[in-house]
Amino acid sequence: MTTREDIEEMIHHVALNDRAAFEGLYAATSAKLFGIILRVLKDRAAAEDVLQDVYMRLWKGGAQTFATGRASPISWLATIARNRAIDRLRRTKPESGLEGVAEPADPAMGPEDLVVASSERAQIDGCLDELNPDRAAAVRGAYLDGETYADLAARFDVPLNTMRTWLRRSLISLKDCLSR
Structure with a gap:
């Protein structure tokens, strides 16, 4: 199981453009972040797009803004994911009347x-x-x-x-x- 310290270390290495750390961070956190984004957007394809955007922003300098000790790393990542999902939600209108339909569990x-x-x-x-x-x-x-x-x-x-x-x-x- 990945610990808080492991995730913090991966974020710091991602800030230094360490690809292996980025892959590890993605493997350790993507399912949780995807769930948060999916819960907000209720659209699997849009959630996948936002998840990709979250990780692209982390890779392109976003990881440098993480401050150890201010928040747990998963909370920090979850906040970023949630905010990106809300931004996406505000930019688009719901395309169907299926807002209340539950998505299946993440197959991963x-x-x-x-x-x-x-x-x-x-x-x-x-x-x-x-x-x-x-x-x-x-x-x-x-x-x-x-x-x-x-x-x-x-x-x-x-x-x-x-x-x-x-x-x-x-x-x-x-x-x-x-x-x-």
């Missing part, structure tokens, strides 16, 4: 990966259930569905800064819950 994931992902998902769902229902819905909207803070503030009829506070405090609560 083996049985062990699927069990781990399922366990992680159950833990995240349990932690989201501990939040106030409005806060949980806002977190899901912002971080899983790609809604903007402004859209969420309008949906929940609260000021924009209140929505930012909800999300920041909810993420802190989720972090605490997930670390138990």
Whole structure:
């Protein structure tokens, strides 16, 4: 299993144009990032394009912006992937009415990966259930569905800064819950 330190080291070597580190980083993180992107876009082909864009940006200098100790490397990568997916979502309109249709599991994931992902998902769902229902819905909207803070503030009829506070405090609560 790849550790946090392994991923940090790979990112630093990618910043130095180390192809082997880039291949290792891709192998260690692409399934997770693809899942995040797919969850936002709900379109497999678009998700593959965005995933490629994420790694191209990392290779072309993006890895140099990673600062050890500020965030976990997978969180940093997940944020980049999520933001690129949201950017893509904002540039395009949904092409079909199939937004609610679930995508099949990533065929590259083996049985062990699927069990781990399922366990992680159950833990995240349990932690989201501990939040106030409005806060949980806002977190899901912002971080899983790609809604903007402004859209969420309008949906929940609260000021924009209140929505930012909800999300920041909810993420802190989720972090605490997930670390138990």
